[in-house]
Amino acid sequence: MLIKKADVLKAADVTPYEIYLQRRDFLRAGSALAVSALLPGVAEATTRLSGIVSSPYSTSEEKTPYKDVTTYNNYYEFGTDKSDPAENAQGLRTRPWTISVEGAVKRPKVWDIDALLKAFPIEERIYRLRCVEGWSMVIPWEGFALANLIRQVEPTGSARYVEFTTLHDPAQMPGQRSSVLNWPYTEGLRLDEAMHPLTILAVGLYGQTLPNQNGAPVRLVVPWKYGFKSAKSIVRIRFVEQQPKTAWGRAAPSEYGFYSNVNPQVDHPRWSQARERRIGEFFKRKTEMFNGYGEQVAQLYQGMDLRKNF
Amino acid sequence: MRNVLLNPSARQIIIAKATLFIVGLLPLARLVWLGVNDGLGANPIEFITHFTGTWTLVGLLTTLSITPLRKISGWNWLIRLRRMLGLFAFFYACLHFTTYIWLDQFFDMQMVVKDVIKRPFITVGFLAFVLLIPLALTSTNAMMKRLGGKKWQRLHRLIYAIAVLGVVHYWWLVKKDITQPLIYALVLAVLLGIRLVFKAQIRIPVVMPKHNPE
């Protein structure tokens, strides 16, 4: 089995490099905040999250360095090169920010991001991330189970799917000025997938609030699906009856299905999904069914043909 | 005074060739420099693959630009740089292919064969690479003589197909943003289009001999 309980000894055994980086980031964040006080709306840096509790869902695999996690990103809203988001996302204003939770629910609610950050206990979830392009990382996210939020709004009987929408603002998101994808970016989950305890809304990584290029201020993380399912910079969560259209599904329906579960047996039409390169490693490794989370999630897909429902 | 660009001396041509040789090695030098200085980013193997692939394509297109440039400018000596450009394209193609076989697949030949057969973008890239080999092998003066001008020229027209396959390879491998392959495709279209225009122009006096002064 690949998922282990977070080892207490190991957790205390944190590599000095990370601490060094985090401290340095903290200092940098401090000075950046001082600057952004003078230039409102510009360069909101990350700040430290407090009161984080660890989670049994975390993996004990070696974490991908902070630098790689924050400079090698697919976030087309800020450009299509992996290095674009880190360069172009710095102008994104993440305050004020609201997330509208709406649709087939009894108690719809518009959340202010700062209220949301305090509403639920923040857990550390160290998850594997597998990109559809054939690379992977191990990222320590901070966030809370999406199920917490869903229970609060009380979905009605007709809520069968959940649709997530990313901010649409070409002024702040230069990539949206070109029509690579149909903006805004939308994604979707079946309600039971959204309710699954592994599915989280992430608000931080490596103990800091999310850097803009990683989807600040709040993003979805669904670790058993390809990375693009985990919508970033979310402004709307809507409960619907019909399966929602997804951004990549609209762009290339034969290549990016609604489910997009990590599956080494179902290749992308243009490349193999059997193996992946873990960032920082030389040799490719075998890709695991459901990205190694099969024990937790396989029952969601019982009786389904995963080749058809790719 | 002789015009250097129209009619350079033998020595000046040697200088031009030496310069081109160094310029052709600059991308490789940059790659090595980035490698030594931790500049290849989070996914170095992907970076090297893309880097060498890009320079293969640039090499091919530069080679294809010699004839049009020569015809437009009248600088006929440019033809003497063409072989080196072609060989540089082949050189970067070899690095690109080696990166794939060695760093990317780590000599997993079963995987490589499967890739070449199953993935259209690899298939056309592989075809382009295989077709480059006879051109490189017959690039020497001795081989040119052995084949004879006509035969040699016919064989080396393969470069058109290779360049097209190279662009198709690029086009098929990008996930969504086709801006880059589109740019290369347009450049290639211009380079091939110019040739058609030249061909048509040459034919005009043949088709209409009455315009020729007696």
Ligand code: HEM
């Ligand atoms: C003349 C022959 C070739 C040319 C001109 C060429 C050109 C290119 C170009 C321009 C790229 C993309 C660079 C970028 O994204 O910036 C590329 C990527 C790539 N090429 Fe080639 N290539 C050739 C042959 C081959 C061969 C023979 C193979 C393997 C058998 C190959 C495998 C690849 C792979 C695996 C990638 C990266 C794909 C990805 O990251 O998704 N290429 N090539």
